[in-house]
Amino acid sequence: MSLFSHFDYWVMIFLAMAGLFIVIARGNLIKKLVGLGIFQTSVYLLYLAPGKIVGGTAPIIDAAFKVYSNPLPHVLILTAIVVGVATLALGLALVVRIREAYGTIEEDELLRHEAPDAGGESRP
Amino acid sequence: MSVAAHLPALQVVLPLAAAPLAVLLRNRTAAFALVLAATWAAFAISVLMWQQVAASGPLSYALGSWPPPWGIEYRVDALSALVLMLVSGVAAVVLPYCRASIEREIRRDNHYLFYAMFALCLSGLLGIAITGDAFNLFVFLEISSLSSYVLIALGRDRRALLAAYQYLIMGTIGATFIVIGVGLLYLMTGTLNLADMSVRLQSVTSHRPVLAALAFLTVGISLKLALFPLHQWLPNAYAYAPSAVSAFLAATATKVSVYALLRFYFSVFGEGAVFKQLPMAEFMLVLALAGMFVASAVAIFQDNLKRLFAYSSVAQIGYIVLGISFDSVTGLTATVVHLVNHAVTKGALFLLLGAVMAAMGGVTLARVRGIGRVMPRTTFGIVLCGLSLIGVPGTAGFVSKWYLILAAMEKGQWWLVFLIVLSSLLAVAYVWRFVEAAYFRAPRADLAQVREAPLALALPAWLMVGATVWFGLDTSVTVGSAARAAAMLLGAVP
Amino acid sequence: MKRDMVLRVVAKLLIPFILLFAIYVQFHGDFGPGGGFQAGVILAAAMVFYAMIYGLDNARRVLPDWLVESMLAAGVLLYLGVGFAGLLLGGNFLDYFVLDRDPVAGQHRGVFWIELGVAITVCGVMLKIFYLFAARGQDEA
Numbered sequence: 001m002s003l004f005s006h007f008d009y010w011v012m013i014f015l016a017m018a019g020l021f022i023v024i025a026r027g028n029l030i031k032k033l034v035g036l037g038i039f040q041t042s043v044y045l046l047y048l049a050p051g052k053i054v055g056g057t058a059p060i061i062d063a064a065f066k067v068y069s070n071p072l073p074h075v076l077i078l079t080a081i082v083v084g085v086a087t088l089a090l091g092l093a094l095v096v097r098i099r100e101a102y103g104t105i106e107e108d109e110l111l112r113h114e115a116p117d118a119g120g121e122s123r124p
Numbered sequence: 125m126s127v128a129a130h131l132p133a134l135q136v137v138l139p140l141a142a143a144p145l146a147v148l149l150r151n152r153t154a155a156f157a158l159v160l161a162a163t164w165a166a167f168a169i170s171v172l173m174w175q176q177v178a179a180s181g182p183l184s185y186a187l188g189s190w191p192p193p194w195g196i197e198y199r200v201d202a203l204s205a206l207v208l209m210l211v212s213g214v215a216a217v218v219l220p221y222c223r224a225s226i227e228r229e230i231r232r233d234n235h236y237l238f239y240a241m242f243a244l245c246l247s248g249l250l251g252i253a254i255t256g257d258a259f260n261l262f263v264f265l266e267i268s269s270l271s272s273y274v275l276i277a278l279g280r281d282r283r284a285l286l287a288a289y290q291y292l293i294m295g296t297i298g299a300t301f302i303v304i305g306v307g308l309l310y311l312m313t314g315t316l317n318l319a320d321m322s323v324r325l326q327s328v329t330s331h332r333p334v335l336a337a338l339a340f341l342t343v344g345i346s347l348k349l350a351l352f353p354l355h356q357w358l359p360n361a362y363a364y365a366p367s368a369v370s371a372f373l374a375a376t377a378t379k380v381s382v383y384a385l386l387r388f389y390f391s392v393f394g395e396g397a398v399f400k401q402l403p404m405a406e407f408m409l410v411l412a413l414a415g416m417f418v419a420s421a422v423a424i425f426q427d428n429l430k431r432l433f434a435y436s437s438v439a440q441i442g443y444i445v446l447g448i449s450f451d452s453v454t455g456l457t458a459t460v461v462h463l464v465n466h467a468v469t470k471g472a473l474f475l476l477l478g479a480v481m482a483a484m485g486g487v488t489l490a491r492v493r494g495i496g497r498v499m500p501r502t503t504f505g506i507v508l509c510g511l512s513l514i515g516v517p518g519t520a521g522f523v524s525k526w527y528l529i530l531a532a533m534e535k536g537q538w539w540l541v542f543l544i545v546l547s548s549l550l551a552v553a554y555v556w557r558f559v560e561a562a563y564f565r566a567p568r569a570d571l572a573q574v575r576e577a578p579l580a581l582a583l584p585a586w587l588m589v590g591a592t593v594w595f596g597l598d599t600s601v602t603v604g605s606a607a608r609a610a611a612m613l614l615g616a617v618p
Numbered sequence: 619m620k621r622d623m624v625l626r627v628v629a630k631l632l633i634p635f636i637l638l639f640a641i642y643v644q645f646h647g648d649f650g651p652g653g654g655f656q657a658g659v660i661l662a663a664a665m666v667f668y669a670m671i672y673g674l675d676n677a678r679r680v681l682p683d684w685l686v687e688s689m690l691a692a693g694v695l696l697y698l699g700v701g702f703a704g705l706l707l708g709g710n711f712l713d714y715f716v717l718d719r720d721p722v723a724g725q726h727r728g729v730f731w732i733e734l735g736v737a738i739t740v741c742g743v744m745l746k747i748f749y750l751f752a753a754r755g756q757d758e759a
Contacts, residue, residue, distance in 0.1 A: 016304075023293060032293060040300050046307045076259050078655065080303060083266045087296050089747050090270060094277055094289045096754055101282040114283055133701075133711035141698045144691035150684065188704070188712040 008049035015042035027107035029098065033091045040084045047073040047080075128172075132185035132198040135169045135208060135254060136264075138162045139247035143240040152235035159239040160219055163246060167216040170208040170250075177205040178608070184256070192256065193317035199256035203460065203609035207253040207383045210464055214375040214471050215246045217584045222368040224580035225478050229280045229366045238278060242372070245271040249380045258306045258316045258392075261384060262299065265348070268380070269295045272373055276365040287360035294347055294357040301344030308337035309392070322392045338398065341388050349381035351445055352415030355438040362434035367478025370430060374437055375471030379463050382444055386459070389448070390613040399451040408449035413543060415442030420550035424557065429480075429487040432554055433473055436513055439547070440466045446544075447528055455531035456610035457603065462524035464602050465512070465595055469520055472588030473509040476502050479577035479585060489557060494567020498574045501582070503562045505589045510555035512592050515548050520595035523603065622671075629671040636664040644737055648726070654733035658740025665741075666748050674752050686745045693739025700731045 015038055022035025051073035059068040099105050102113055127134070142162035146155035176183060182201040186192060200208070219242065230238055248268025255261050273295070277288035310316055312333050313324040328334060343354075350358040358378075362370045389398045399405050416439050423435035444466070447459030479502050480495065481487050496503045512519035525544060532540040577585070595602050640660035647653030669677030704713035714728025715721040 020297070023297065029289065036293060036296055039297070043300055043303050043307065046304060047310075050311055079259070079263055082655075083263070083270075083299075086270055087266075087292065090273055091289065091292050093750065094273070094285055094292065096751070097277070098285045098289060101285055110286060114286065130705060130711060133705075137698065137701065137711060141695070144694040144698075147691035148688055148695070150687075186710055189710045189715055 008045060012042050012045045012049070015039075015045065029095045029105040029107065030092070032107075033088060033095070036091070037084065037088055040080070040087070044077045044080060047077050130185070131169050131173050131176075132183055132200055132254060133187065135166060135173065135212075136198075136247050136251045138165050138169070139243045139250065143243040143247070146236055146240040146243060150236055152232065152239070155236035155239040156219075156223055159243045162243060163212065163215045163219050166246070166250065167209075167212040170205070170212045173200050174205040174209050174605070177202055178605075193315050193320035196260050197256040197317055197319075198254050199319070200254060201609075202605065202612045203383065203386065204253045206460065206464065206605045206609055207380060208250055210467055211246070211249045211253060211376045211380060214372060214467060214588075215242075217587050218368055218372045218375075218471065218475070221371070221475055221478070221581060221584035224578065225368040225482065226278075226366055228482055230278050234278070238275070241271045241274050244268075245275060245372075249376050252380050253383055256318050258309065258318055258321065260316075261387075262303050262306060265302065265384070266299055268377070269299060269348075272369075272377060275369040275373070276361050278369070279364045279366050281364045283360065284364035287357075287364045291357040291361045294354075298344045298347030298354075301340045301347070305337045305339075305341035305344060305388075308333050308340065312337070318387065318392050322394060325393065325397075334393075335402075338393055338402075342385075342404075345381055345385045345388070349378045349385065350438055350441055352411055352419060352438055352442060355415070355419065355441075358438060359431050359434040362437065362474070363428055363430040367474065367481050371471050371474035371478060374434070374474050375467040378437070378441060379467050382441075382459070382463055386448070386456075386613060395451060395614055405449045405451050408445050412442040412446035412449060415439055416446070416543075416547040417550065420547055420554065423554045424550065426554075427489050429477055429489065429492065429558060430474070432557070433470065433477070436551065436554060437466075437470055439551070440470070440513070442547075443524065443528060443544075447531065450531045450535060452531055452534060453607070453610045453614055454527060454534055456613055457606045458524055458527035458531050460606035460609050461527055461599075461602050464606070465520035465524045465592075468588055468591045468595060469509050469512040472585060472592050473506060473513075475581070475585035475588055476505045476509070476577075479581040480506075482581060483574050483577060484571075489561045491568075492558075493561050493565040494571055495561075495574075496563040497567055498571050499576050502577050502585075505585060506562075507555070507559060508589055509592060510551075510558065512596065514551040514555060518593070518596050520592045520602075522596055523599050527603070625671050629667060633664050633668055636660060636667065640664065644733065647733055648730075654736030655740055657733075658737040659744060661737065661741040662744030662748070665745055669748070669752065674749070678749070681745065683749060686742050686749060689738050689742030690746055691742075693735040693737070693742060696735030696738065697732055700728055700735070704728070 019035045019037070019039030019042060023032050023039065026032055026035060051070040053067055053069050056067040056069035057065045059071045095105055098110070102110055104110060104113075139159075139162045142159045146158055149155050149158065173183060177200055182199060184192070184200075185198040187196045187198060190196070222238070222242065226235060226238055245268050248264045248266075248271060251264030252261055252268065255264060273288045273292045276291060277285055279287070306316070309321055309325075312328050312330075313321050315321050315324060325334065347354045362374055365373065389395070389404075419435045419438035419442065423432050423439065426432035426435060440462070444459050444462050447455045447457075447462060449455070450458075477487050480492060480499065483499060483502075484491055484495070508519065512521035515521040515525035525548065528544055529541050532538075532544065576582070640657045643652040643660060644654060644657035645652075647657070665677060665681060668680070700714075700717075701712040704716055705711055707713075707716040709716035712728075714725045716724060717727045718724035
């Protein structure tokens with residue numbers, strides 16, 4: 001069945017859509033970051049799943065093995081994970097500062113605080 | 125060891141090394157001196173490489189001596205040499221300005237971290253322009269993006285935090301789209317080297333994943349370059365960031381994203397696949413026109429000058445994308461020329477606005493009333509840049525619009541010529557709003573003690589204004605390089 | 619949690635082993651799963667554990683802020699230093715082949731120092747993030 005032969009992609013698409021939906025639909029700034037994290041994680045699957053070859057082993061050359069899995073996706077995704085961690089940490093730090101400056105982390109309340117097109121100068 | 129052979133690596137590594145060193149020093153003067161040295165060295169390197177590329181063709185550098193396509197390749201061709209020179213040149217001018225500018229805007233004990241972030245952002249932007257590896261491009265994109273979120277959040281206004289958060293969300297979604305696109309390409313071709321990828325794409329038989337990759341890359345990069353209607357993050361980010369950061373990002377960040385788009389469209393997918401088999405040209409034409417008109421119209425109704433000119437940036441990106449949509453050498457020349465000219469103009473404009481901000485405490489139209497009398501030189505500079513945004517002959521903006529119009533006439537699309545001129549009239553309207561407030565309104569009572577901008581702010585700003593006028597009169601550097609880059613992208617010369 | 623006898627004793631017993639495990643992961647990276655990234659996180663985890671049991675002030679006395687910030691920079695510099703070593707020995711940037719007469723041993727040597735740099739930076743970054751978030755509201759107030 002072709003539907004199940006690509007089930008890893010279906011999982012990836014589901015996770016990506018779930019994450020993106022949270023980013024768009026939730027008003028809480030921390031929940032948005034969680035959604036963003038799920039979205040980024042789904043991409044890891046896109047890289048990692050095809051890298052595994054059934055019956056393949058770690059790519060260390062040895063006479064006993066013929067089939068090796070591709071190690072490159074792991075390296076790439078390790079980098080992507082680091083980027084994801086940095087993004088999340090920076091995002092949370094911004095949320096902490098926003099909380100201190102505005103007293104709330106709900107998007108609708110923030111928008112009420114600062115009409116985005118007011119354009120004037122608010123307090124420093 | 126000869127230094128000349130390692131210029132491509134040093135281009136990125138010098139600013140990259142300056143960042144942690146600045147953190148180690150923990151002293152704002154020492155950090156400034158160090159980052160300044162690295163930035164100026166980077167500019168010198170980019171000029172040297174530009175000359176080398178013009179004389180003897182593309183440079184290739186194998187990081188870690190792993191030959192491409194296995195290792196990461198740094199590749200400098202006509203287009204990337206120009207972008208490298210633009211980015212490092214703007215940084216070399218903006219950084220001296222930073223020292224005087226952030227004094228008022230950022231807490232002193234954070235200054236060394238500011239310089240470290242600036243160096244990181246610079247090396248990220250340079251890295252995007254130099255790398256020949258798709259995943260490496262994503263990593264550099266994130267280095268520059270993460271540091272620019274931090275730089276924007278340092279703004280004095282508390283809305284800078286919201287702007288940075290919004291940019292972080294949008295930017296990360298864009299970057300993730302780019303990774304998905306790169307991942308699909310990697311699945312189909314088994315390589316990450318851009319040149320190798322383009323060769324192997326020829327023999328890929330199933331087109332659907334490649335199309336999906338093209339779609340993801342287009343949307344992801346469009347988010348980064350603030351193509352209308354994906355520009356929502358840009359006005360707030362530019363308006364509330366520290367002045368020097370606004371100038372640096374406005375001049376470089378979106379331009380480097382345009383570079384990435386050109387690179388993927390023309391060097392990887394190939395012009396034929398993108399424009400001949402798909403209606404991408406019409407698609408980009410519509411978005412570019414919408415950006416030119418809608419963003420300009422929105423700009424007319426802004427009261428904060430930084431926001432006004434940020435919306436104008438979105439409109440100007442419309443012109444840049446319009447050039448791509450022509451899919452001709454003249455069109456691409458216009459794109460690349462406008463990339464440089466707009467960067468210089470907007471950089472100068474935001475530097476001057478920073479000087480106004482420092483003197484008057486704000487840049488709303490109400491606050492700058494009568495500024496023409498107390499800061500005549502700064503005001504004149506802003507008007508000059510405004511003329512360049514409109515496209516008046518004798519300024520850089522004219523040259524790029526001229527090439528856009530030439531490209532439109534080549535295609536026989538006279539209605540487009542008319543629309544380009546019409547959209548320039550909208551630029552007249554928003555520039556006029558500043559002129560009216562600056563020269564024809566009675567100054568506020570408390571303007572008496574306002575002085576002309578200090579030399580530390582004025583000199584870098586006027587260097588950029590000078591470049592704006594210079595590129596309008598002598599086009600040998602800009603148009604010459606742009607024409608070479610355009611010919612290379614369309615495959616006429618390697 | 620500072621007063622809880624059980625936690626304090628268990629922490630004192632566990633932390634040396636966590637540190638040892640971090641070093642094991644660091645050096646075993648040559649032969650199996652592991653390496654600087656994981657080792658750095660485990661090192662930082664030991665420190666975070668200490669800070670949770672004994673309080674942030676004590677943790678900051680063990681690893682002061684300036685040291686953490688310097689670690690964060692020093693690791694990157696070590697990484698770049700390996701890159702420049704390759705340059706100075708006549709190779710390209712980040713060239714490990716030239717670090718030893720035998721290219722394979724050179725690769726080994728290069729990765730060793732790179733991983734050390736990674737471990738130092740990752741540990742520094744993790745602790746810096748922890749300090750910043752944990753100290754929020756203490757320093758400013």
